Amino acid sequence: MKLIALPILSLFLLSCGNDTLPKPKGHLRLEYPKAIYEEAIVPLPFTFEKNKLSAPIKTVKSTKNTNGIDINYSSLKATIYLTYKDVNGNIDSLLKDAQNLTQKHTIKADAISHNTFENSESNVYGMLYEIDGNAASQSQFYVTDxxxxxxxxxxYFxxxxxxxxxxxxxxYLKKDIKRIMETVRWKE
Known part of the structure; x- marks a missing residue:
């Protein structure tokens, strides 16, 4: 009986050393190049700095008082869409439209946070909205004088x-958006 128990006991002791352990949670590690900024040359009444990683700017003329700029990041499969409008006594409706556009994402968003922006030296004031969750847009902003x-x-991605x-x-692109906001200068 001792001869049979000894091999069985040693088998149990040897087999207990390799317990299966759950894998630790992993995180996707993506590294993007350090942003290098340059002044964007656009035929509109403002300037700003953009990341050199982006493609050349595409300007879109919509209406008499509205123009668009597309800053495309093909390697990130994303675009920052900028829309410029003249203020003609309609600042309240422009602000309301910008805020309503952000609020449309509340259906899919987990959270929306906002940060005010002020550069009184350059007469630039605005708001940055950061949208968490599976919303169509992850960031929206506006700046105005x-x-x-x-x-x-x-x-948008x-x-x-x-x-x-x-x-x-x-x-990564939120940093570029913040840089755009910080470097907007109105042409007078």
Whole structure:
């Protein structure tokens, strides 16, 4: 009996050493090049700095008082769409339209946070909205001088919104959006 028990006991002791352990949670690690900024040359009444990673700017003329700029990031499959409008005593409706556009994302968004922006030296004031969740746009913003100029922008990806997948790229591009807001200068 001892001869049979000894091999069985040693078999149990040897087999207990390799317990299966759950894998630790992994995170996707994407590294993007360090942003290098240059002045964007656009035929509109303002200037700003853009990331050299983006493609050349495409300007779109919509109406007499509205113009658009597309800043395309083909490697990130994203575009920052900028819309410029003249202010003609309609600042309240422009602000309301920009805020309503952001609120349309509340259906899919987990959270929307906002940060005010103020550069009184350059007469640039605005708001940056950061949208968390599977919304169509991850960031939206506007800047204005309240009397002549109004610039709004939105970040969109060319993919089905999956927040976990686009999060690293969205964070990278939020820095570019902040840089655009910080460097807007109105041409007088």
């Amino acid at each position: 309240s009397t002549k100029h109004f610039l709004s922008g939105s970040l 060319y993919a089905k919104p999956n927040y976990d997948s686009i999060y690293p790229a969205a964070e």
